[in-house]
Amino acid sequence: MTESASSARDADAVSRFVESFAAQLVEAGMPRMPARVFAALLSSDEGSMTSAGLGEQLRISPAAVSGAVRYLAQTHMVSREREPGSRRERYRVRGDQWYEALTNRDAVLKRWEQALREGVTSLGADTPAGRRMSETLAFFEFLESELAELMERWRVHREKTFGPE
Amino acid sequence: MTESASSARDADAVSRFVESFAAQLVEAGMPRMPARVFAALLSSDEGSMTSAGLGEQLRISPAAVSGAVRYLAQTHMVSREREPGSRRERYRVRGDQWYEALTNRDAVLKRWEQALREGVTSLGADTPAGRRMSETLAFFEFLESELAELMERWRVHREKTFGPE
DNA sequence: CCTTAACTTCACAAATTTCTGAAGCACGCG
DNA sequence: CGCGTGCTTCAGAAATTTGTGAAGTTAAGG
Structure with missing residues (x-):
């Protein structure tokens, strides 16, 4: 009962x-x-x-x-x-698979970067808008490299806290 | 012309x-x-x-x-x-404002964490599902703290590359 | 004040998305 | 080899989302 x-x-x-x-x-x-x-x-x-x-x-x-x-x-x-x-x-x-999926918007990031590169080219790298876009592009490239390292740190952190998979 | x-x-x-x-x-x-x-x-x-x-x-x-x-x-x-x-x-x-907005899914993260906490409670912290959820929660908490530091590193990196705002 | 420009809100029409039932396909089992 | 289960695909119905025109609100300018 x-x-x-x-x-x-x-x-x-x-x-x-x-x-x-x-x-x-x-x-x-x-x-x-x-x-x-x-x-x-x-x-x-x-x-x-x-x-x-x-x-x-x-x-x-x-x-x-x-x-x-x-x-x-x-x-x-x-x-x-x-x-x-x-x-x-x-x-x-x-476990491991979907954490990566969440952060691995890699494909998305890549496409954004591509679009931004085209933007810089077509608007002109020497225009104010072009410069703003270059900076945005740099941000995404930065983000991309950081995310990889971040996931590595998570794996370590996770193993310490929860033990090996 | x-x-x-x-x-x-x-x-x-x-x-x-x-x-x-x-x-x-x-x-x-x-x-x-x-x-x-x-x-x-x-x-x-x-x-x-x-x-x-x-x-x-x-x-x-x-x-x-x-x-x-x-x-x-x-x-x-x-x-x-x-x-x-x-x-x-x-x-x-x-410039600075919207980079933060992009990563400051802070509000979103906070709500996810809240939902997960309720999940751990209602499913029981000692059940397999509860444990999986705890780990997920830990991941989000980790992510949250990492994002703050990441943005700080970006600000430094940006200033070096593009000069002060 | 009154007029009028600029943005906002609202109700509705249109387009898109989402989910279902039905038909189709593939494969394990007898 | 063929039956029947279990997943997938497809066409269409239903619901949701989206964008517009029109009316409403606020405030500048005469």
Whole structure:
């Protein structure tokens, strides 16, 4: 009795957290379904769930799960695993992997830098606007190199605090 | 002749850059109009434009300018200035200000941390999910402190490269 | 004061995005 | 080899977001 009451409360608590954390992610610009799926994975005990499980907890169609997972996989926030001997698939959030994804807006940064370089060229490096853009470009290049070092420091810090993976 | 041809080409070049840079910002999650307005300001020689000027260059209504500027001001990407003795207002992108805005997702980070803390509590700090969340929380706290130092290093680096503001 | 320029707000129309149900495909299992 | 499960794709419905015109507000200038 206590047992079932407690697991019911847990499911509810999990769901509340999932939705509220997903809401924050959405507000930061992540599409809704990926955000919800990601939050669900993050709060699962295994760190992974099946497609069916996700659909059930979030009350969404298999199609929605599929779309959300595709997004998350493309952005390297989760990885897909086949369950051996079954058509089932598990989606997993791997500790190290998604921290990097968060900061590895590398692709994004690269494209911004490219756009800025074109801007400097086409506006003229000797114009005020061109100079402002050069500086902006320098900032992004700085940022890019710093982020790599930052992640390295995190790995060290993490290992000290939480022990090896 | 050469003069007018050259300024025509400039206007065109500016516009092309504005739109292409704005597109990158949009892809990174910024709403369209704010992105375009910001890009326009960034590539103006003064680093500032009037509402009318923005409307004209971007071919959008005063209402759209108003909305975009409100967004940008709230997120500290631009500041508003009154032109003395006129009802005109100028919107300005100040070098130091918007770098910080970019990294000062501080508000966002703070809310994520809050959500994660609630997650740890409600899922139980001793559960596997709870532990994963604690680690995530630690990552954000780490990130927050690192970002402050990173910006400080940038200020130094910038001053060396570009000279004092 | 009254006029009018400049920005803002509001309600609505349009465009875009998002999610679903249904059909399709692939593969493990009997 | 074919059945059935489980994921994916697709077309369309629904909801959300976005941008506009029009009315509203504030304040400069006569």
